[in-house]
Amino acid sequence: MSVLTEPRETAVAPDDYTIVKAKHPGRWISAAVIVFVAILLLRSVMTNPNFGWGTVGMYLRDVSIVRGIGITLELTVICMAIGIVLGVVLAVMRIAANPVVRTAAFAYVNFFRGTPVLVQLLFWYNLAALYPSISFGIPGLDLDANRIITPMTAAILGLGLNQAAYMSEIVRAGILSVEHGQSEAAGALGINRLQTMRRIILPQAMRVIIPPTGNETIGMLKTTALVSVISVPELLYSSQIIYARNFETIPLLMVASIWYIVVTSILSIGQYYLERHYAKGGQRSLPPTPWQQLKRIVRVHAPLTSKGAIK
């Protein structure tokens, strides 16, 4: 700072200025409103006897509820596995040189994305009405559709095949995110298309594919509730069976909701770290995890206060 440019009437040395922090009255008002609404909500939830918290506690670890969670998880894993494998196949078909293959994949995706998954589930469930016996066109083979298509297989087919349509779009975006020069370099080395896809393109596409796939898994966990309409005893249907008996509808829906939140929260934490892991290479330094943030606050503030005391 040059003395010459300093206004003459300045009486205070620069070090002695006191800083008046900006006030944010809006923040205080909105915080107060939110806290007020939250208290009202919480009070009504706690005091309204219709929530039946006692009943909720009783059924939270009921055998059939726990078995329901098991089936929900099983469905999520199986259907996502089908969705991912078939999704990769469809995505590769979508960019194939053969126009017939390309069109077939497009038609598949269009059909499964264009109809509600609930309707698809009902179709699979009622497949026996459509095809009483299944032969896959193989002479001599004659399978009873009623025996094969149990509610569980209908659920797996319905959710898995539908998920494949969505996964194929995610995988396709991943494949397209890889620079064209990569397949060109592989081609120039004499590596064929399939090997190029498997060894060069897909490993690089994973960075783009994996984070939204985590999201889809969380979505799938909740979507499995739909199969309650074809009486698969997953989490929601298990609660429904109980409240059909004891008429404690709301408490049992609370039980199901609590479990859904618990499992999706666990998956969300996994998703958070997955996204962080795959952000590597894209960014120079990663944003800190909540745990690292906490450690940093403790570390920064402790020496600061001690120094402040010395000064």
Added chain:
Amino acid sequence: MSAVAAIEPMIKADAIRKNYGRLEVLKGIDLQVQQGEVVCLIGPSGSGKSTLLRCINHLETLDAGRMWVDGAVMGYDLKGSKLHEQSHARICRSRVEIGMVFQHFNLFPHMTVLENLIEAPRLVLREKRSVATQRALKLLESVGLGDKAKAYPRQLSGGQQQRVAIARALCMKPKVMLFDEPTSALDPELVGEVLKVMKDLAATGMTMVVVTHEMNFARDVADRVVFMDDGHVVEQGPAAEVIGNPQHERTRAFLASVL
């Protein structure tokens, strides 16, 4: 080898034509490259140099004409008087003979330098890892990167990456090497190290076709310079003549703009 094979050119482009939709990019190119010859392709941007290079290893299909490489028509089987289009697998096998180096290196970023080098030998030549690794390490040594085998491409400078790319192409034991502006994406101080590797390679007798704007390299290393403009070969001859004493107006104008 018979006497006929000895005088047969390594690359023979025969009236090559190539269109992108309605855009005519190559308008009847005739070009021969002898075994062991180093040819520099020069010409203004958009004149079709890259396209011609990519026609040599069949990364682009031709609309007319024939490309002969090492005595065989690229992409076709000659049976009697008929040319049968080759399967993708056959084309891949022919590409083994032809190494290519790109402007932007195009190394595989998810693999280490060594893995970049041995990937194609293992997948295409079906070599054992130990055999491919041994050759790869020797090649890395020869391009001055013996200590970088375990590094990832993004940990290397542009010049180092391009030298890895050259070693990767050489690891397939090609008979011809194609270079598409190998130094154009490099910082000026890194150009020399790549040109040096290419010069060493030329000294081993490798047949090379190099698209470049490095006129000093062309003068020092090339046996012949080919000037292309607007999809035609306008002028060709010994480097000193084409660069030092161009005959065509278009060549003169181009050289005036780059020198």
